[in-house]
Amino acid sequence: MASSWAFRNSFIASPAFLASFGSWLPPNNTTTTKRTQIQSEPNAYAITAHLLNAGANVNIVAPVRAAPRGGLGAGPAQSGPVADDGLLECVANVSEGRDPAVLAALAEACGKCLLDVHSDADHNRSVLTLAGPPSELVPAVHDLARCAVRLLDLRLHDGVHPRFGVLDVVPWVGLEGWPLRDASPGGPWEGAARGARDTFAAWAATELGLPAFLYGPERGLPEVRRGAWGQLAPDLGPPAPHLTAGSVAVGWRPLMVAYNLWMAEGVGREQAMAIARRLRSGEVRSLAFHVGASYQVSCNLLRPLERGPAEVWDEVARCADIARAEVVGLVPQALLDVTPEVRWSKLGLRPDLAIEERLVAANRR
Numbered sequence: 001m002a003s004s005w006a007f008r009n010s011f012i013a014s015p016a017f018l019a020s021f022g023s024w025l026p027p028n029n030t031t032t033t034k035r036t037q038i039q040s041e042p043n044a045y046a047i048t049a050h051l052l053n054a055g056a057n058v059n060i061v062a063p064v065r066a067a068p069r070g071g072l073g074a075g076p077a078q079s080g081p082v083a084d085d086g087l088l089e090c091v092a093n094v095s096e097g098r099d100p101a102v103l104a105a106l107a108e109a110c111g112k113c114l115l116d117v118h119s120d121a122d123h124n125r126s127v128l129t130l131a132g133p134p135s136e137l138v139p140a141v142h143d144l145a146r147c148a149v150r151l152l153d154l155r156l157h158d159g160v161h162p163r164f165g166v167l168d169v170v171p172w173v174g175l176e177g178w179p180l181r182d183a184s185p186g187g188p189w190e191g192a193a194r195g196a197r198d199t200f201a202a203w204a205a206t207e208l209g210l211p212a213f214l215y216g217p218e219r220g221l222p223e224v225r226r227g228a229w230g231q232l233a234p235d236l237g238p239p240a241p242h243l244t245a246g247s248v249a250v251g252w253r254p255l256m257v258a259y260n261l262w263m264a265e266g267v268g269r270e271q272a273m274a275i276a277r278r279l280r281s282g283e284v285r286s287l288a289f290h291v292g293a294s295y296q297v298s299c300n301l302l303r304p305l306e307r308g309p310a311e312v313w314d315e316v317a318r319c320a321d322i323a324r325a326e327v328v329g330l331v332p333q334a335l336l337d338v339t340p341e342v343r344w345s346k347l348g349l350r351p352d353l354a355i356e357e358r359l360v361a362a363n364r365r
Helices: 002-008 044-053 100-113 134-151 188-207 221-227 269-279 309-317 333-338 341-347 355-361
Strands: 035-038 057-061 086-094 114-120 125-132 167-176 212-215 248-252 257-263 284-291 294-301 322-328
Touching: 086 134, 086 188, 100 114, 100 125, 100 134, 114 355, 125 134, 125 355, 134 167, 134 188, 167 188, 188 212, 188 248, 212 221, 221 248, 257 269, 257 309, 269 284, 269 294, 269 309, 294 309, 309 322, 309 341, 333 355
Parallel strands: 035 057, 167 248, 212 248
Antiparallel strands: 057 114, 086 125, 086 167, 114 125, 257 294, 257 322, 284 294
16 A cells, blocks of 8 residues: 555655655656745735746745743743744745645644745745744644645645655754854754654644654654655654655754755756766755756755855856756845855845844844
8 A cells, every 4th residue: 555655656656766865857847937025924825826826936924923932832841941042943845836725824824933935836845934932833833734734635746846745844943042043952942943853743643644754863854755665664653654645754953055056048957967966965965856948956055154055056157057046945144144245146145035034024033
């Protein structure tokens, strides 16, 4: 049963190398898109529907509002650190990037913790950035998960991005200080992020019936992607994928930046794949995708202050011409601080992409 299901859902299809992060180039089955920024919160979801109908990639700015402290959650409770000391971020990846009504419902489910939604029709994927104190954030992510499982069916999904669940990846990040930085090793907010991961995975397995694969310092997400339903069994939950929702990977990690580069016309499959291979290191994970009429090199920048958008752009530009760049989701202010402002536009950076900017706009800081 699991083998048949896996075959129908391309991310975990055999042979296993198709699921390897960095080694799979999907077929060309999508159309070219563009990116749009939305800044009007009251009409954000209505505008999103209009833009998605036009085939656009969308960023919704949805400010986080101050939340009362205390209460129960998967991180520090009343006796732990409070929002003035730090906060948790959750960057949920959902396997839907086209249906405006579904995307509006997913965004609405996040409530006041929603900072940003980035939807991509070619990938058929959305990245929802949520942040706040655990007592507010954990219930918000629960509501998002329930909504995704209720509305989405992985058997009907298509898109260029690998996936194995409707709620595909749920990483938790502990942040502290101002400007925000990664939580101190062994500190309370790192512990809060790890606790949020473990508690959410157990909740999703029990309440939603989702097989949950854990990742973090012990085991990376690429290893989970390659091994799921083969070498790796779920850490929690049922021993076979959910019929419509698949599985979920739940992790805790440091700050990371998702970054896409569109190659110029004339850059072909082999060259794009070679560029992606060249970039891969302990600081960068990368894939090559055929998106519309061109190729995209999609990167996860694991140490963005050391090897960030500027360094990746320069390395790729030495190999091929680049048409444009895009940040998926948000970035820490520290990344803007170490990047010359004169390069921001070409690199796809803007002040309003900073996590801190969203929090300040919502009077959280």
